Amino acid sequence: MKKILFTMAFIAIFSTKFTFAQSKTDAAFNQVLTAYYDVKNALATDKKDVAVEKSKVLLAKVEAVPHTDIPDAAHKIWMEQAAIIKTNAKSLSASKDIKVQRKSFENISYAMIKTLKAVKFNSATVYVQHCPMAKASWLNEKENIENPYYGKMMFDCGDVSETIKAK
Incomplete structure (x- = not known):
């Protein structure tokens, strides 16, 4: 009986630690996503x-x-x-050139889309959007x-090409 209780306690402690680590990591990823949205919103309103x-906040x-x-x-x-x-x-x-900024943002967007699909950390619904004129996608x-x-x-x-539901 003691072995069973010890095993159950060990599993409970280990899973709690893993869940806490995951939630801390997910929170950090969601901060990255929020910083990404801030860059997207600045470019969408031409605020270079x-x-x-x-983008400096995003990097941090x-x-x-x-x-x-x-x-x-x-x-x-x-x-x-x-x-x-x-x-x-x-x-x-x-x-300082918004065209260069937008090209850099395009590369950031594809990396963010790939990360989000692989890690699945989003705490809110995310929309993958695509502009046929730019031939590029982004998260919104x-x-x-x-x-x-x-x-x-x-x-x-543009249009919504995919909806990624919250985790």
């Missing part, structure tokens, strides 16, 4: 200076993800995509289109 500042949030708690397969994907996000966030923050926190690739010129150009 705000995009510079928000990516670097703050406690990646050692991520399971192996997802960890490999995160490390690859995090490198892409960081490189392009640095490029975006170094540029709202179902309404807010095109970061053309901004005010074509703010609502």
Whole structure:
């Protein structure tokens, strides 16, 4: 009987620790997603200076993800995509040209989409949106289109190509 109780206690403690680690990691990923949305919103409204500042926040949030708690397969994907996000966030923050910023954002978007699909961390519904004119996709926190690739010129150009439900 003591062995069974000890085993049950051990399992309970281990699973609680794993759940806590996962929730901490998910919270960090959701902060990355929020920072990503801030960059997207700045570009969608043609605010290139705000995009510079928000991309610096995005970079810091990516670097703050406690990646050692991520399971192996997802960890490999995160490390690859995090490198892409960081490189392009640095490029975006170094540029004053909104076209260059948008190209960097496109690379960030594809890395974020791949990460979200692999790690499945979102605490709210996320919409994958696509602009046929830009031939590019992005993530949005709202179902309404807010095109970061053309901004005010074509703010609502695009469609929802996929809906990723909250975890």
